[in-house]
Amino acid sequence: MAHTEPLNPLNPLSPLSPSSRFGGRVRDCFNRHAAAYEQGAGLQKAIAARLGQLCRSLRPQIPAGPRADLGAGSGLLSRALETSLGGPPLLRLDLCTELLAQERSGDPGLVHHQLLWDLNSGLPRQLNGAGLLASSFALQWLEQPPQRLQEWCRQLQSGGWLVLAVPTAGSFGIWRTASAQAKVPFSGLELPEAEQLETIARQELDLQRLQRLRFSWPNQGALPFLRQIREIGALASRQRHLRPGELRRLVAHWPAADQPLRWEVLLLVGRRR
Numbered sequence: 001m002a003h004t005e006p007l008n009p010l011n012p013l014s015p016l017s018p019s020s021r022f023g024g025r026v027r028d029c030f031n032r033h034a035a036a037y038e039q040g041a042g043l044q045k046a047i048a049a050r051l052g053q054l055c056r057s058l059r060p061q062i063p064a065g066p067r068a069d070l071g072a073g074s075g076l077l078s079r080a081l082e083t084s085l086g087g088p089p090l091l092r093l094d095l096c097t098e099l100l101a102q103e104r105s106g107d108p109g110l111v112h113h114q115l116l117w118d119l120n121s122g123l124p125r126q127l128n129g130a131g132l133l134a135s136s137f138a139l140q141w142l143e144q145p146p147q148r149l150q151e152w153c154r155q156l157q158s159g160g161w162l163v164l165a166v167p168t169a170g171s172f173g174i175w176r177t178a179s180a181q182a183k184v185p186f187s188g189l190e191l192p193e194a195e196q197l198e199t200i201a202r203q204e205l206d207l208q209r210l211q212r213l214r215f216s217w218p219n220q221g222a223l224p225f226l227r228q229i230r231e232i233g234a235l236a237s238r239q240r241h242l243r244p245g246e247l248r249r250l251v252a253h254w255p256a257a258d259q260p261l262r263w264e265v266l267l268l269v270g271r272r273r
């Protein structure tokens with residue numbers, strides 16, 4: 001039978017088609033805005049730098065074995081970890097060709113350390129018995145984040161490390177409240193509950209760090225906020241887009257600048273037992 005899937009240029013054996021329609025939308029949004037990603041991704045940059053610093057002391061403790069950045073995008077976290085840990089490069093897995101290409105444009109040799117991969121289909125066999133799995137701001141885009149997290153923990157070898165940052169459901173309270181008051185659907189991405197992820201991490205890992213970080217973001221109004229997320233390609237949602245009238249109502253109910261936007265980010269560093 002003829003093979004009709006487009007072939008993956010980085011990994012000729014695997015098809016490019018994501019496993020779900022939502023996955024396709026996420027990929028298309030990030031692809032479209034890849035060139036502007038790093039410029040707009042201030043929080044992601046800060047978190048990658050913080051994880052890099054936190055992991056400096058792990059350097060002698062990471063066992064030999066595969067190392068990967070799951071949902072690596074343009075490689076912010078990979079580079080931060082490579083700087084602080086030394087050792088072999090991390091394999092960068094992502095669904096979005098254009099974000100991977102952003103990093104490769106500065107270093108064509110990276111093609112050997114990148115894999116176009118849909119994380120909703122589990123992890124590739126080459127990561128079995130991993131020594132280090134890292135991920136920042138990617139788990140929330142996947143189907144069933146708690147199950148994915150459990151899978152990731154179980155793919156580590158005993159003594160292997162998981163390093164994770166993920167925005168969680170305590171984020172963007174004012175967006176939700178404004179949507180409810182405007183009687184329009186909340187059109188953002190549903191973020192995972194921190195508590196559920198923490199429970200899994202405690203079951204699977206000896207945790208060296210588990211922290212919920214809270215960041216305040218200046219609130220310049222609904223439209224600048226939505227524009228900011230769109231600019232980095234992060235506006236895909238399982239909900240439909242708001243109609244123009246609904247958007248106007250959301251803008252009218254958006255709170256004043258004295259109520260900042262808040263991100264809640266779960267940060268987790270742990271070792272497989």
Ligand SMILES: C[S@@+](CC[C@H](N)C(=O)[O-])C[C@H]1O[C@@H](n2cnc3c(N)ncnc32)[C@H](O)[C@@H]1O
Nearest residue numbers: 044071072073076094095096118119136138141
């Ligand atoms: C907000 S970006 C974060 C990128 C990078 N980790 C960082 O901190 O800058 C989310 C990334 O997750 C990737 N992603 C989303 N769904 C995915 C999936 N199903 N499989 C692989 N990667 C996925 C996106 O393509 C994007 O690169």
